Amino acid sequence: ATPTAVMVATGKGASLGVLIKGGNALQKAHKVKTVVFDKTGTLTVGKPAVVSFELFSTVSEEDFCDMTVAAEVNSEHPIAKAVVEHARMLRLKHGSQNDQFTEVKDFKVHPGAGVGGKIGERAILVGNRRLMQMSNVPIVSEVDTYVSENEHLARTCVLVAIEGIITGAFAVTDPVKPEAALVVSYLRSMNISSVMVTGDNWATATAIGSQVGIKKVFAETDPLGKADKIKELQLQGASVAMVGDGINDSPALVAADVGMAIGAGTDVAIEAADVVLMKSNLEDVVTAIDLSRKTMSRIR
Ligand code: ADP
Ligand code: MG
Numbered sequence: 234a235t236p237t238a239v240m241v242a243t244g245k246g247a248s249l250g251v252l253i254k255g256g257n258a259l260q261k262a263h264k265v266k267t268v269v270f271d272k273t274g275t276l277t278v279g280k281p282a283v284v285s286f287e288l289f290s291t292v293s294e295e296d297f298c299d300m301t302v303a304a305e306v307n308s309e310h311p312i313a314k315a316v317v318e319h320a321r322m323l324r325l326k327h328g329s330q331n332d333q334f335t336e337v338k339d340f341k342v343h344p345g346a347g348v349g350g351k352i353g354e355r356a357i358l359v360g361n362r363r364l365m366q367m368s369n370v371p372i373v374s375e376v377d378t379y380v381s382e383n384e385h386l387a388r389t390c391v392l393v394a395i396e397g398i399i400t401g402a403f404a405v406t407d408p409v410k411p412e413a414a415l416v417v418s419y420l421r422s423m424n425i426s427s428v429m430v431t432g433d434n435w436a437t438a439t440a441i442g443s444q445v446g447i448k449k450v451f452a453e454t455d456p457l458g459k460a461d462k463i464k465e466l467q468l469q470g471a472s473v474a475m476v477g478d479g480i481n482d483s484p485a486l487v488a489a490d491v492g493m494a495i496g497a498g499t500d501v502a503i504e505a506a507d508v509v510l511m512k513s514n515l516e517d518v519v520t521a522i523d524l525s526r527k528t529m530s531r532i533r
Contacts, residue, residue: 234256234259234260234529236256238528238531239259239528242259242524242525242527242528243256243259245524246521249517250510250511250512250517251509251510251517251520251521251524252508252510252511253508253524254506254507254508254509255507257507258508259525259528260525260529261472261490261507262474262491262508262521262522262524262526263522263526263528263529264472264490265472265473265490265491265522266424266425266471266473267425267427267428267466267471267472267474268420268425268427268475268518269427269428269429269430269462269463269466269474269475269476270429270447270477271430271431271459271476271477271479271482272429272430272431272433272438272441273407273431273432273433273478273479274478274497275478275482275498275515276409276410276413276429276441276447276515277408277409277410277441278407278408278409279311279407279478279497280311280407281312281315281389281406281407282318282405282406282407283315283316283318283319283404283405284404284405284406285383285388285404286319286323286401286402286403287379287401287402288400289373289376289379289400289401289402290400290401292400292401295329297393297395297400297401298320298323299320299324299334299335300335300355300393300395301316301317301320301357301359301401302317302324303336303352303357304337304340304350304352304357304359305317305320305359306334307337307340307348308348311407312389312391313348313359315403315405316359316391316403320403337352337357338350338351338352344455344481345363345455346360346361346363346364346367347359347360347361347391348360349364355395355396356395356396356397357393357394358370358392358393359391359394361433362392363434363453365394368394368397369397370394370399371399372392372399373399376392380392380402384434384437384440385436385440386404387406387437387440388404388405388406388437389405389406389407389433389434389437390402390403390404390405391403391404391405409441409444409445410514410515412514413445413515414444414445414446415516416515416516416518417445417447419519420519421446423519423522425522427446427447427449428447428449428450428451428466429447429449429451430451430454430458430459430462430485431451431452431453432452432454432455432481433452433453434452434453435450435452437452438450439452456480456481456482456483456484456485459475459477459481459482459484459485460484460485462485463485463489464488467490472490473489473491474490474491474492474493474518474522475489475491475492475493476493476494476495476518477492477493477494477495477498477502477506478494478495478499478502480499480501482498482505483501483502483505484505486502486505486506487505491507491508491521492506492507493507493508493510494508494509495510495513496509496510496511496512496513497513498513508521
């Protein structure tokens with residue numbers, strides 16, 4: 234494209250809230266055949282909330298909540314924030330007056346899995362099924378049933394193990410964005426296929442996929458795994474766009490032909506991307522591709 238055409242198109246994009254960083258991205262976007270979406274914070278609103286809670290042993294609810302908060306309050310993960318909020322509320326319900334929580338020692342973050350530490354003499358682990366498996370914590374059938382039921386409802390489960398025994402669990406829901414399904418079907422009408430990659434578990438990911446109309450789902454992928462998926466799709470001959478919001482999406486945003494960051498996402502993702510969707514609205518994935526198609530057809 235001529236420099237003038239690029240300038241006009243990037244200016245048009247900016248006025249629509251689609252920030253295109255330079256002519257290269259603009260020239261590549263019209264060829265996109267596959268759009269890969271991250272799940273949490275990209276297809277979903279990214280504001281998880283606890284919708285169910287269960288205790289599996291005779292531990293007091295107050296003691297359980299106290300320990301859970303002590304561990305999760307140290308985590309930056311949005312799921313941790315939802316769990317802390319709910320456990321605090323449960324404590325208040327028990328008439329607990331103070332908001333002083335026990336301190337956790339040896340706090341550890343297990344990326345894409347959860348957190349752990351020690352409270353007094355007791356070890357605590359808070360996270361997903363994979364975290365429990367890695368730590369040799371048995372998942373008894375009662376827990377397994379709770380987790381499966383909730384995952385099929387598109388919820389993510391947070392398990393809490395105290396001294397190696399799963400004592401309780403929370404189920405967290407993060408609704409899909411209202412425009413997500415429409416965007417996926419609109420892309421299909423443009424002959425562009427949609428794919429999902431996520432660090433979350435398979436059951437939840439598949440359930441969210443069916444809510445938005447995405448059949449091709451890759452779950453339990455770490456940040457480099459997400460980038461590998463992009464490269465795999467490129468090897469199959471497709472020009473690939475990646476849409477993401479998290480630090481864990483940045484390798485994939487760089488690997489993609491066109492990386493698109495959600496404006497409300499992390500700075501790291503915004504840095505790594507070629508296009509920033511300032512309104513955080515998925516319709517602007519189409520806006521960006523459209524703008525590129527129009528610019529390129531005017532030139533040829
Ligand atoms: P995503 O790709 O969906 O953004 P992440 O890689 O951040 O997901 O995390 C993957 C999964 O790890 C989460 O869905 C959750 O089950 C678990 N997890 C990570 N951190 C925590 C935490 N602090 N508390 C509970 N669960 C966690
Ligand atoms: Mg995300």
